[in-house]
Amino acid sequence: MHEITALVLAECPTAVVRRRLEAPQIASWVGPAVDRVVRAVTAAGMHPAGPRFARYLHVEHTAACFDVEAGVVLAHPWPADPTGRSDVLPSRLPGGPAALTVHAGPYEAVTPAHEALEKWIAEHGGVPDGPSWECYLTEPVGDPDTWRTEVVQPYTFG
Numbered sequence: 001m002h003e004i005t006a007l008v009l010a011e012c013p014t015a016v017v018r019r020r021l022e023a024p025q026i027a028s029w030v031g032p033a034v035d036r037v038v039r040a041v042t043a044a045g046m047h048p049a050g051p052r053f054a055r056y057l058h059v060e061h062t063a064a065c066f067d068v069e070a071g072v073v074l075a076h077p078w079p080a081d082p083t084g085r086s087d088v089l090p091s092r093l094p095g096g097p098a099a100l101t102v103h104a105g106p107y108e109a110v111t112p113a114h115e116a117l118e119k120w121i122a123e124h125g126g127v128p129d130g131p132s133w134e135c136y137l138t139e140p141v142g143d144p145d146t147w148r149t150e151v152v153q154p155y156t157f158g
Contacts, residue, residue: 002101002116006124009154011095012050015041015078016071017087018057023064027107030054031140033070040088041072044079048072051150055093055133094130098154102137106144110134110151117153126155 017033034052041048050073057067069091078090099121103113114132121128137148 002103002113004117004120005100007098007100009093009095009098009152012073012093013075013077014053014069014071014073014091014093015046015088016055016069016091018067018069018089020065020067023066026054026066026068029068030070030136033068034072034136037071037088040086041074041078046074046076046078049075051135051137053093053133053135055131057131093133094154096129096154097126097156098152099126100150100152103134103149103151104145104147106147107134107140107149110149113149113151114153117151121153121155125157127158129154129156 015037017037019029019033021029038048052072054068054070057069071091073093078088080090081088099117101113101116103110117132118128132151132153135150135152137150138146140147
């Protein structure tokens with residue numbers, strides 16, 4: 001059972017890398033991708049202002065592919081690279097109404113948390129409004145039962 005919290009989020013600037021991935025590739029890609037973003041942010045004299053996250057921008061149901069954006073929240077916008085050589089890009093997590101739950105356990109078992117959010121939103125007269133994201137509150141080391149992932153789904157009232 002997932003406890004759902006309704007909240008209103010402020011828009012947050014982020015630094016991210018993006019990639020189109022098949023579902024089985026996501027778990028092994030996210031960690032190194034976020035590490036690359038953290039190194040770039042630190043080298044630029046900035047610091048993450050929140051947990052590491054991954055956002056699923058588009059799902060192609062027939063191909064089981066996801067456009068994944070992985071990175072960190074920042075206190076100030078990440079500057080765009082005018083040369084286009086860096087794969088670390090500016091982005092943002094949107095503000096507005098959202099439903100949130102915390103998944104306990106391995107990342108591979110997070111799907112029920114997403115489903116619980118969608119069900120809760122529908123039961124409260126809303127509809128999902130844009131892609132969901134996962135904030136990784138703990139590092140994936142040790143006992144997977146101790147891992148915590150915050151799952152967020154923006155919504156609007158239909």
